[in-house]
Amino acid sequence: xxxxxxxxxxxxxxxxxxxxxxxxxxxxxxxxxxxxxxxxxxxxxxxxxxxxxxxxxxxxxxxxxxxxxxxxxxxxxxxxxxxxxxxxxxxxxxxxxxxxxxxxxxxxxxxxxxxxx
Amino acid sequence: xxxxxxxxxxxxxxxxxxxxxxxxxxxxxxxxxxxxxxxxxxxxxxxxxxxxxxxxxxxxxxxxxxxxxxxxxxxxxxxxxxxxxxxxxxxxxxxxxxxxxxxxxxxxxxxxxx
Numbered sequence: 001x002x003x004x005x006x007x008x009x010x011x012x013x014x015x016x017x018x019x020x021x022x023x024x025x026x027x028x029x030x031x032x033x034x035x036x037x038x039x040x041x042x043x044x045x046x047x048x049x050x051x052x053x054x055x056x057x058x059x060x061x062x063x064x065x066x067x068x069x070x071x072x073x074x075x076x077x078x079x080x081x082x083x084x085x086x087x088x089x090x091x092x093x094x095x096x097x098x099x100x101x102x103x104x105x106x107x108x109x110x111x112x113x114x115x116x117x
Numbered sequence: 118x119x120x121x122x123x124x125x126x127x128x129x130x131x132x133x134x135x136x137x138x139x140x141x142x143x144x145x146x147x148x149x150x151x152x153x154x155x156x157x158x159x160x161x162x163x164x165x166x167x168x169x170x171x172x173x174x175x176x177x178x179x180x181x182x183x184x185x186x187x188x189x190x191x192x193x194x195x196x197x198x199x200x201x202x203x204x205x206x207x208x209x210x211x212x213x214x215x216x217x218x219x220x221x222x223x224x225x226x227x228x229x230x231x
Contacts, residue, residue, distance in 0.1 A: 004160075034218070043121075043206070043223040044161070093160045105151070106219070108160030 003027055004096050006109035013084055014117055021079045021112045023094030029074035030096035034106065035067075038091045050077050084116045119145035121222040123207060129228045130197055138192040138225045140207035149210035150183055150190050151219060154203045161206055161221075165192075197229045 003026040013019050023033060032051050036044040048064075050056040050071035058064045068080040077096075081088055091113055095106035122141045130136045140150070149168045153161035167174045167183045167190070174181045180193040194201050204226045208219040 006160075041223075044221045046218065046220070049218060091158075095160070105163040105166060108153075108162065111158065111160045113158070 002107045004030075004094065004107045004109040006094055006112050008112060009110060010113040010115075012115045012117065015085050016083055018080055018082045019084055019114060021081075021092055021094075021114075023077045023079070023096070023109050025075045025096040025107070028096075028098050028107075030077075030098060031074065032097050033071055033077040034095045034097075035069060035077075035079050036093045036095070038093060038111075044093065047079075081114065084114070086116045089114055089116045119143070119209070119220065121207065121209060121220060123205075123222040123225045125223060125225070127226040127228055129230060132197060132199060132229055132231050134197055136194040136197045136201070136227055136229070138205050138207075138227065140190040140192065140222055142188050142209055145188075145209060146185070146212050147209040148212060150181075151208040151210065152179075152181055152190075152192050153206040153208060153221075155206055155224065156203050164205075194227075197227075199229045199231050202227055202229050 005024045007022045034049050035047045037047050038044045046059050047062045048056045048058045048069050050069050052071050052074050056069035066082055071077040091111050093111040095108040097106050120143045151166045152164045155161040165181045167181050178195045182191045204224040206221050206224040208221045210219050
């Protein structure tokens with residue numbers, strides 16, 4: 001149980017285009033989903049936290065107009081990288097947790113490798 | 118600001134031995150600490166959580182200790198196997214508990230040699 005999927009697993013796009021990444025919890029309802037970015041040999045950096053039905057909370061330094069997050073249902077969150085540039089190339093990982101508080105573990109998706117040419 | 122330190126150098130260990138990974142932190146008092154495993158090109162997988170009032174936690178061949186005085190957690194894998202080779206991440210929970218946003222360390226790469 002507790003499986004989180006991401007789609008696509010990798011994407012290559014031209015500079016200036018927008019890319020949408022989907023994150024789905026397959027066998028549980030995810031009240032909260034997190035979006036991370038990870039550069040090679042670096043740690044996971046939290047970009048934003050999204051709770052179903054409300055606006056995402058972005059971390060300091062993350063542009064909310066560039067990284068659009070939608071958490072429309074308890075099983076789906078999407079991250080759209082708008083007007084992508086080469087510096088946005090990274091490994092994007094989502095995670096989901098069934099509860100709003102407490103010590104619930106996070107279940108991570110397999111990640112999406114974005115390459116912007 | 119809070120700082121999490123994991124040994125950035127890879128840890129090479131012989132199969133069958135116990136691997137010990139370290140996670141140190143400063144300027145912070147997390148309510149709990151988590152350990153994750155990450156394989157190349159994949160998302161992390163949760164392994165263990167230890168609360169601030171717990172000294173030690175075990176799960177099969179895994180053992181985690183948490184010393185809030187030293188601000189350090191140790192992660193042990195006993196009877197290590199080549200399949201244990203991966204990067205291991207520690208993650209600090211928030212001060213006071215509750216909301217489950219965590220902050221990750223950079224991870225330590227473990228290589229178990231047959």
